[in-house]
Amino acid sequence: MNPEQWPGVGSGPSRGAPPLLSSTQVAELVAAGYLRFDALVPAEINDAASEELRTNFGEPSQGLGPISRRFAPGRPLSGYFGGSPGVGRMLALPAVQGIIQSLVGPDPFYDHHAIHVRRPGEPSQPLHADAVIDARAAFDIQLMYYPEAVPARGGGTLLVPGSQFRQVNEQEIARYQNLAGQVQLECPAGTVLVLHHGLWHCGRRTYLDGERYMFKLRLNPRVPQVRLWACEDLEDEAVVEQVRSILERPFPWYEGAAARLEQIQRAALFRRLSGDDTFQVEYWLGRLENQAHPRLDELVP
Amino acid sequence: MPTSPEASQATVIRGGAGTVSPLEEAGTSAPSSWLAGAPAPTRQQVLVLYLANSSLASRVVGWSIYDGTGALSAETGEHQEPPFHTGLDALCAGWRLIGASPLVAAQQGAEYRTAFQRFEFFFERLVAAPAQEVVS
Numbered sequence: 001m002n003p004e005q006w007p008g009v010g011s012g013p014s015r016g017a018p019p020l021l022s023s024t025q026v027a028e029l030v031a032a033g034y035l036r037f038d039a040l041v042p043a044e045i046n047d048a049a050s051e052e053l054r055t056n057f058g059e060p061s062q063g064l065g066p067i068s069r070r071f072a073p074g075r076p077l078s079g080y081f082g083g084s085p086g087v088g089r090m091l092a093l094p095a096v097q098g099i100i101q102s103l104v105g106p107d108p109f110y111d112h113h114a115i116h117v118r119r120p121g122e123p124s125q126p127l128h129a130d131a132v133i134d135a136r137a138a139f140d141i142q143l144m145y146y147p148e149a150v151p152a153r154g155g156g157t158l159l160v161p162g163s164q165f166r167q168v169n170e171q172e173i174a175r176y177q178n179l180a181g182q183v184q185l186e187c188p189a190g191t192v193l194v195l196h197h198g199l200w201h202c203g204r205r206t207y208l209d210g211e212r213y214m215f216k217l218r219l220n221p222r223v224p225q226v227r228l229w230a231c232e233d234l235e236d237e238a239v240v241e242q243v244r245s246i247l248e249r250p251f252p253w254y255e256g257a258a259a260r261l262e263q264i265q266r267a268a269l270f271r272r273l274s275g276d277d278t279f280q281v282e283y284w285l286g287r288l289e290n291q292a293h294p295r296l297d298e299l300v301p
Numbered sequence: 302m303p304t305s306p307e308a309s310q311a312t313v314i315r316g317g318a319g320t321v322s323p324l325e326e327a328g329t330s331a332p333s334s335w336l337a338g339a340p341a342p343t344r345q346q347v348l349v350l351y352l353a354n355s356s357l358a359s360r361v362v363g364w365s366i367y368d369g370t371g372a373l374s375a376e377t378g379e380h381q382e383p384p385f386h387t388g389l390d391a392l393c394a395g396w397r398l399i400g401a402s403p404l405v406a407a408q409q410g411a412e413y414r415t416a417f418q419r420f421e422f423f424f425e426r427l428v429a430a431p432a433q434e435v436v437s
Contacts, residue, residue: 124376158378167416175349176418177365178380202377253362256353261415297409 018098020230023239026102026273027246030266033164033199035099041090041147041190049086049147053115053213070112077110077219087215090145090192099194102229103141104221111140111218118155118203118212125202126174127158130218133169137272138221140197145215149189155206156185157193157214162251164198165265173200181252226275234274243270247281260284343427344369348396350388351418355404357388363418370431388422396424 021035029035041049071080077100081088090096100108130142150156160179184204185193195201197218206212233239247266250259260282267281280286351363361383366373385391392398400423 124378127377165415167414173417174377175365176351176363177375177377178383179351179363180361180383182378182381184378184381204378205376253351254353255351255362255419256359258415258419261413264413265415 016094018094018096018101020098020228021102023229023231023233023274024242024246026229026231027243027270029103029194029196030269030273031246031249032161032251033196034159034161035194036187037095037099037192037194039188039190040095040192041093041145043189045086045089045093046147046190047086049090049145049215050213052084052086053147053215054211056115070114071110073111074109074220076107076222078107080110086147087145090147090215091217096143096192099192100141100143100219103194104219104225105223105228108222109220111220113215113217116203116214116216118206120206120209120211122205124158124204126171127160127176127200127202128171128173129163129166129168129198129200131170131197133167134198135167137269138225139164139269140218140220142195142197142199143215143217143219144193144195145217146187146191146213147189147215148213150185150187150191150212151208152184152186153207154186155204155208155212156187158202158204159183159185159193159195160200160253162254162262163200164196165262166198166200168200179253225273227273231274234276244281340430342430344430346370346373346426346428348384348391348424348426350383350385350391350422350424352388352420352422355420357392357398357422359420360387361385370428372431388424391424396426399423399425 021029025035077091081091144157160182203214234243247270248263250262254262263281264284267279267285270281271277271279271285346369347367349365349367350361353360353362364380364383364385365375366384367375385394388398400421402419402421
């Protein structure tokens with residue numbers, strides 16, 4: 001069937017409310033810029049998805065990497081992928097729906113998708129952030145789905161935890177080859193990553209004989225990203241302390257002083273997501289908000 | 302390999318047998334004849350260290366290598382451990398500092414934003430050129 005003729009993900013019978021993320025999981029996304037769900041997808045769906053990716057959704061592969069046929073962007077995800085036996089069923093899994101709904105709300109806009117292939121002999125991609133420099137407070141998510149296991153030296157995606165707030169434009173960071181604490185992804189089949197759109201990453205060289213496949217899907221929120229997850233647990237002060245602890249955690253590649261600025265970005269985003277504009281991490285924002293006016297530059301020409 | 306008729310007639314100096322330069326890996330055209338010239342006796346290796354603060358004695362938090370001999374890979378994400386603990390350690394090992402990022406005051410209105418690595422230091426060392434082969 002032509003993918004454009006597939007019924008949408010949301011067109012099947014309702015399976016009830018999907019399981020939503022917890023506050024500590026959302027805090028992890030805010031701090032690290034990604035969440036990882038190992039072996040989330042059952043083997044049967046992985047097998048079907050592998051077949052889809054290796055044949056470019058039923059079309060003979062031209063060896064081009066990302067498939068050329070993309071859907072119209074800026075339309076609800078529920079209109080796409082529903083009849084796909086692999087990727088579509090993965091997206092319809094309650095666990096995946098819960099991840100999506102917790103971060104960008106129900107039935108977000110489809111932005112684009114791509115099949116990423118790492119072939120033997122191909123060099124690594126340069127380190128980059130996707131799309132263009134993005135100064136929004138809102139964020140898109142990118143699902144990365146690995147229907148086949150990615151072993152060591154198998155070209156697993158390189159991730160730079162905590163890089164999502166850095167304002168750079170795509171491959172401007174290609175000069176950076178290695179950053180302390182970088183993640184060289186190895187994962188079992190059926191693993192799903194969900195990334196903040198700004199996270200630095202790249203596909204790495206595979207040293208194995210076979211190709212490595214990954215399905216990527218970018219989604220845009222259609223609603224304000226406020227209290228979309230199972231945030232009732234924030235009533236528990238112990239959970240709030242866990243959230244604060246996660247948001248305070250530095251990553252090894254941060255410059256010492258910049259680590260504090262990263263905590264400010266995290267606190268500001270968690271304030272927006274939780275709807276709590278008094279939330280503090282290390283009191284960085286609270287100190288700056290105290291007697292904030294006049295600013296020095298208002299007094300000194 | 303040269304791709305244009307002009308370049309195909311050039312004498313191109315390449316690294317030793319079995320080496321593939323980063324330029325070739327990246328699909329970049331081979332150097333033209335006016336750049337090839339006579340072979341130099343040495344090659345430059347460039348090490349870029351990103352440090353935790355503006356002091357050379359501070360911790361290495363990121364690193365890159367660009368090797369004029371073509372022997373070392375310039376690919377992303379290949380190494381989990383830094384070559385040195387600090388910038389000073391690189392000096393002690395004989396690497397020469399040739400560049401350092403300036404200290405720039407925060408831009409008004411962007412004082413709390415982050416972007417590129419702030420403390421970037423370029424080092425070099427000269428090493429013997431690999432055995433040459435001439436490709437005509």
